[in-house]
Amino acid sequence: GESVGLHLPTLSVQExxxxxxNCAYSNSASDYFIWYKQESGKGPQFxxxxxxxxxxxxxxxxxxxxxxxxxxxxxxxxxxQPGDSAVYFCAETPSNDYKLSFGAGTTVTVRA
Amino acid sequence: xxxxxxxxxxLVQPVGSPLSLECxxxxxxxxxxxxxxxxxxxxxxxxxxxxxxxxISSEVPQNLSASRPQDRQFILSSKKLxxxxxxxxxxxxxxxxxxxxxxxxxxxxxxx
Numbered sequence: 001g002e003s004v005g006l007h008l009p010t011l012s013v014q015e016x017x018x019x020x021x022n023c024a025y026s027n028s029a030s031d032y033f034i035w036y037k038q039e040s041g042k043g044p045q046f047x048x049x050x051x052x053x054x055x056x057x058x059x060x061x062x063x064x065x066x067x068x069x070x071x072x073x074x075x076x077x078x079x080x081q082p083g084d085s086a087v088y089f090c091a092e093t094p095s096n097d098y099k100l101s102f103g104a105g106t107t108v109t110v111r112a
Numbered sequence: 113x114x115x116x117x118x119x120x121x122x123l124v125q126p127v128g129s130p131l132s133l134e135c136x137x138x139x140x141x142x143x144x145x146x147x148x149x150x151x152x153x154x155x156x157x158x159x160x161x162x163x164x165x166x167x168i169s170s171e172v173p174q175n176l177s178a179s180r181p182q183d184r185q186f187i188l189s190s191k192k193l194x195x196x197x198x199x200x201x202x203x204x205x206x207x208x209x210x211x212x213x214x215x216x217x218x219x220x221x222x223x224x
Contacts, residue, residue, distance in 0.1 A: 034212055043202050043215035044156070089155060098144060098163065098206075099171070100213060102155040 010107045019077040021106050023090035026071060031095040035064060035075045038087045038105070047075070047088075077108075085110045114139035118203050118216040125223055131176075131190040133219050135203030138184065143205040145186040146213060147178055150200040162186060198223045 013019045025033075031052045036044035050057045050064045050073075057064050063076040073090050087107050091100040115138045125131060137143050144163050148156040158171045160178035168178050175194060179187045186203055200220055204213040 032211075036215075041218075041220075043204075043218045046212050046214060049212055098146075098161050098169075099158055100156075104155045105153075 009104070010109070012109045012111060013080050014111050015080060015082060017080055019075075019080045019084070019108060021075045021077075021088050021090075021108065023073040023075075023103055024071060025073065025090075025092050025101075027092065027094065027101070028071070029094040030071075030092040032093050033064070033066060033073050034091045034100065035062075035073075036089045036091065036102075037084075038089065040086075044089060080108075080110050082110050082112065084108060114205070114214065116203060116205055116214060116216040118201075118219050120219060121217065122220045123222070125193050125221065127195055127223055128192045131188070131193050131197070131221070133188040133201055133203075133221075135186040135188075135216055136184055137205045140184070140205070140207070142183060144208060144213075145180065146204040146206075147186065147188050148202040148204065148215075150202060150218075152199075156202065160188070193223045195223050197221065 034049040035047040037047050038044040048059045048062050048064050050066050052068060055066050061078045065074045077084055085108055087105040089102050089105045091102045093100050117136050119134055146161045147159040149159055150156050160168055160170055162168050162180045165180050165183055176190050198221055200218050202218045203216040206213045
């Protein structure tokens with residue numbers, strides 16, 4: 001069946017380095033993608049989104065890359081900080097669909 | 113600006129007892145509303161969504177139900193809780209389909 005998944009369940013990164021979190025999806029109809037950050041005991045927080053008519057989008061210290069050919073999504077965090085430690089989820093949906101499909105999440109730990 | 117509230121924040125209930133979790137959104141009209149459940153260390157599972165008052169779509173057959181008695185109020189209920197109902201329950205809203213969803217702080221439910 002269709003699924004959204006993440007390549008690695010955990011990522012340890014040195015403070016100040018760049019982080020790259022990957023996500024693979026299998027639904028060829030996926031048209032809208034979102035990255036969320038979830039800190040322990042809290043609800044997910046929207047980070048950045050991208051639609052399928054784009055292959056790159058930048059925010060504050062974050063960049064999302066979309067490769068529709070291989071159905072791959074990545075989140076890059078520049079100059080990773082201790083506050084970036086959290087679980088990161090990718091989510092996707094086909095156009096005009098109410099439902100987001102979430103991956104299992106990648107736990108990012110920032111080393112001081 | 114819009115805000116989303118959930119209560120209670122934590123709840124411990126015996127097996128077989130009823131459940132009522134409430135979610136309210138402020139600062140917007142006619143939002144789409146969603147209930148998710150998150151098991152420990154897992155991704156988010158969509159339970160219900162609503163596009164208007166009294167309109168509820170169920171995604172997963174279970175002993176839970178949802179209601180939307182007012183435009184910005186979404187309630188998750190159960191008549192008899194099961195052990196497997198334990199988890200982190202998240203309410204979310206969006207302006208429309210095909211848009212980012214904004215999450216509430218969540219309710220941690222433990223069924224004993």
